[in-house]
Amino acid sequence: MKRGRLETAAAVLLEVKANPRLAPTRIISRAGLQYSVLKAIVAAGLVEFVQFKGRKRRLQVTPEGEEFLRHFRVCDELFPEDYL
Secondary structure (H helix, E strand, O other), X not given: OOOOHHHHXXXXXXXXXXXXXXXXXXHHHHHOOOHHHHHHHHHOOOEEEEEEXXXXXXXXXXXXXXXXXXXXXXXXXXXXXXXX
16 A cells, blocks of 8 residues: 555654664665655654764654654554554
8 A cells, every 4th residue: 555645754753763873865765765755854844864973964853753753643543554
């Protein structure tokens, strides 16, 4: 089944939370998405780039991203995948 925008954003946020030390390209690869999706999620303010050990950049979930995940989990519980 095709993932929508909300599922895609949640997948990235959950991957960032589970693997905070991975590079952004690895996060996107693990989530099975394209890098352009990450740009949209950063632009929405759900994640941000932070410096990590010199020139390396890592992703960090913002407070808005945490709030998004809380709401997403509630909706996911209300409408399980086999609902439709």
